[in-house]
Amino acid sequence: MTGKATHVVVMGVAGCGKSTVGAALAERLGAEFLDGDSLHPQANIDKMAAGTPLNDADRAPWLAEIGRRFSTSDAPLVIACSALKRAYRDIIREGDPTVAFVHLHGTRELLGERMNNRPGHFMPTSLLDSQLATLEHLQSDEDGVMVDIENPVDQIVDRAAEFLLGAQGGNIQDAAARFPVDLKAAPFNLDDAAVQWVESTIGTMSLEEKIGQLFINHNNDYSPEYLDEVLEKYHVGGMRYRPGPSGAVQEHIRYAQSKTRIPLLVASNPEMGGAGSCDDGTFVSTHLQAGSHPDKGIARQMGRVAGVETAALGCNWAFAPIVDIHYNWRNTVISTRAFGNTPEIVVERAKEYFDGISESPTVCAMKHFPGDGIDERDQHVVTSYNTLGYEEWNRTYGHVYREMIGHGVQSIMVGHIGAPEVSRHFRPGMTDSEIRPATLAPELLQDLLRGELGFNGLVLTDASLMVGLTQTMKRRDLVPATIAAGCDMFLFFRNPEEDFQFMLDGYKSGVITEERLQDALRRILGIKASLGLHTASRESLVPSADVLSVIGSEAHKAVAAEIADKTVTLVKDTANNLPIRPETHKRIRLYGISGGADFTRADPLAYLDTVKEELEAAGFSVDVFKTAEQRSAAGETGMNFMRVLSEEAAADYAERYDAAFVFANVKGFAQEAAIRIKWSSPMAAEIPWYATEVPTVFVSLNQPNHLIDVPMVKTAIHAHAGTREAIRATIHKIRGNSEFQGTFNDNVFCDSFDTRL
Structure with a gap:
């Protein structure tokens, strides 16, 4: 089909609601509606009323009549018809090859309940099982869509219209049929033996093992008993773990690989080097920090350290680099996690990071398609949107993805981020309520990512507990819908037993077609084979414990110190306060600002001790400000904010x-x-009221947008990190002992004139 579908069959077994949905869908499409049952010859009606199933000879003239009605209609037309077999649908298509099918699917229990509530209808409940046995699901070369009847009628119609109004050939649910994987091409580049391993391994897997491969577990426990259940009951294809000491992490991964029949993809989040992958990993730099100096090699160093340290743990999959573009200064989700605010800097530094981490046996998952940085909101807590038009998206985010795909990136993490105008480019007429986050949007995953961008690799969802995804539909629906839409792996269980069953039910009901499942499995195992996991001995999948010496090594700390020195950035010094030295400004009042304790439970002001130590080591006398709450906690009585303010x-x-x-x-x-x-x-x-009283220096150790809240300060520095190396380098430069080398973009001024003063 091309353009919008105008001739539609609403199909399914008795009790699925074909007439109700068909009439509502016809109204939505501005079409005429016919109930196919009204086109049965009387002999067929009598036979069904007597409880006798129709045979194919009985149905043939009826199906031909439905096809004829379409062929003689120049106007939009919707007909409700069971159309259970492929052969029946072929008869209808003989009359009109442009007909599209909407298959209404439901469980046996729900269908039976609905039929029992339809007194006087000529189809008895006793024939339901024979219809279910006859049913052949839509195949990959048929134009059509499957919709679950458990949803309200308006949602069923929404889903059907989403397909029909934007249909452009092929079943949009079935990415496998439209964009089948080529394991011999980039980014897999497998030889014949590796391809054979992929195919033969799939052939030996049970259905439960196949479903399990679609999941990446978040390991919330280091105990062997926990891993035994995850691996033996749910057969997961990959895992991420809770960071801990490097020795414990490595042993955890070693045990996991020893207990699984098919080697695991073991992921880490090395966005800042080795930090975050284990407690003692090296913090090298943030993405923004790596983009805040003319030396593009900083990003390569960050990637190289990340690869060395995570590979030592036994990880083989990096959820990095981040290729979002920080256009909106209010967006604090990726403000430090983006290389910059232009596609050019993002492409340049992302390639460097990729090349650096690729020196180790690691594949990358760049993120977060279709691109964060436009909306100011965080997809962890709400669905966010990339609102660029299609052409502008292509020039910016599209440019980044094309370049990185061409550079060899192996997998892409899809964000729970909608792209309304891009979706409408592929599905004209989509309403606001029909816009879905990319994880559930076939037009973004298939037409755009697989089709226009030509990505042949693995696609995985971002964390499935994010509200950006979970607010869109029921969990039982969204779990298989992500795979049906074109994702290959599902990141994190909410409840393992429930999510596994939801995915299995989605396959059994046809939401996930056999072709889509096979294609996803080929991509998953293809990534594993590209890492050589299929030929590696079980013992060699995780390095020996002595390799852990590279983690947090002095050599890696030296890299971090060098980068900190290069990237500490003077944003402004309009009052010429600098340098400030102990010889001229001995007595320092030190203020610490934090966001308060978060889910990590780490002390949010722990860095202040390091600042005080480094200032005193530099010769300053330091007096640390305490809030009313802090003073009360220390035992002072009668404390309140007015008293502290009057004293300060x-x-x-x-x-x-x-x-x-x-x-x-x-x-x-x-x-x-x-x-x-x-x-x-x-x-x-x-x-900083005191900026009018004494020279005041504001230093950000994280976010680049603080000038919007402290525009009164005349000296602002972005140090990028709360590490000792970054703090020491900052104090060194405040004293005038070395030059500021870091660069910044205009986001730091937050679109406000007073921040520049």
């Missing part, structure tokens, strides 16, 4: 202190839709 903001402030330093380490992640500085109290004493 006294007229003798400049007599007590020579300069004020504010170090902000505001993080926040996955708990709010946007992040800004939150002061300790109304009119808080730590807000």
Whole structure:
């Protein structure tokens, strides 16, 4: 089909609601509606009323009449007809080859219940089982879509119309038929033996093992008993683990690989080097930091350290690089996790990172397609949207994805991010309510990613617990819908038993076709074979414990220190406050700003001890400000914010202190839709009112957008990280002992004139 479907058969067994849905769908499409039952010859009606099943000879003239009605109609037409067999649908298509089919699917229990509630209908419930036995699901070369009847009628019609109004040839659910994987081509590049391993392994797998391969588990427990259940009961294809000490992580991975029949993809999140993959990994830099200096090699160094340290743990899959573009300064989800605010800097640095980590036996999953950085909201807590038009998207995010696909990236993580205008480019007429996040959008995963961008590799969802996904539909529906839409792997169970069953039910009901399942399995095993996991001995899948010495090594710390020195950035010094030295400004009032404790339970102000130590080591005398809450916790009585403010903001402030330093380490992640500085109290004493009293230096150790909240400061520095290396380098430069080398983009000024003053 091309364009919009105008001739439609609403099909399914008795009790599925063909007439109700067909009439509602016809109204939506502006079409005429006919109930196919009304076209049966009387002999057929009498036979069914007597409880006798129709045979193919009985049905042939009826089906031909339905085809004839379509062929003689120049107007949109919807007909409700069981059309259970492929052969029956072929008869209808003989009359009109453009007919599209909407298959209404439901469980035996639901169908039986509905039939029992239809008194007087000529089809008895006793014939339901014979219809279910006769039913042949839509095949990959048939134009059509399957919709679950458990949903309300308006949602069923929404889903059917989504397909019909944008149909452009082929079943849009079945990516396998439209874009089959080529394991001999990039990024797999498998030889004949490896391809044979993929095919033969799939051939030996039970259905439960096949379904299990679609899942990437989040390992919440290090115990062998926990892993035994995950691997033996759910047969997962990959896993991520909770970071811990490197030795414990490596042993955990070693045990997992020893217990699985098919080698695991073991993922880590090495967005900043080795940090985050284990507790003692090396923090090298953030993505933004790696984009904040003319030396593109910083990104390669970050990737190289990430690869060495994660490979030492036994990881083989990096959920990186991040290829989002930070267009919106209010977006704090990827503000430090994007290389920059232009596609050119993102492509340049992402390629460097990829090349660096690829020196180790690691495949990458770049993220988050179709691209974060436009919406200010966080997909962890709400569905967010990339609202660029198709042409602009192509020039920006599309450019990044084309370049990285051409560079050899092996897998792509899909965000729970909608792209309304891009979706409408492929499905004209989509309403706002029909827009789905990319994880559920065939037009984005198939027409765009597989089709126009030509991506042949593996596609996985972002974490499936994110509300950006879970708010869209029932869990039982969305789990298989992600695979049907074109994702190959599903990131994280919510409840293993439930999600596994949802996926299995989705396959058995036809939501996931056999072709789609086989294609996903080929891609999953193809990635494993591209890593050589299929020929590696079980013992060699995880390195020996002595290799862990590279993690947090002095050599890697030296790399981090060099990068910190290069990337500490002077954003502004409009009052010429710098340099500030102990010889001229001995007494420092030190303020620490944090976002408060988050889900990591780490002390949000722990970095302040490091700042104080480094300042004192540099020769300063440091007096740390305490909030009313902190002073009360220390045992002082009668404390409140007004008392603290009156004491702090006294007229003798400049007599007590020579300069004020504010170090902000505001993080926040996955708990709010946007992040800004939150002061300790109304009119808080730590807000830089004192910038008019003494030279004041504001240093951000994380977010680049703080000037919107502290525009009054005349000296602002972005140090990028709360590490000792970054803090030490910052203080070194404040004292004038070395030059600032870091660069920044205009996002730091937050589209406000006063932040530049």
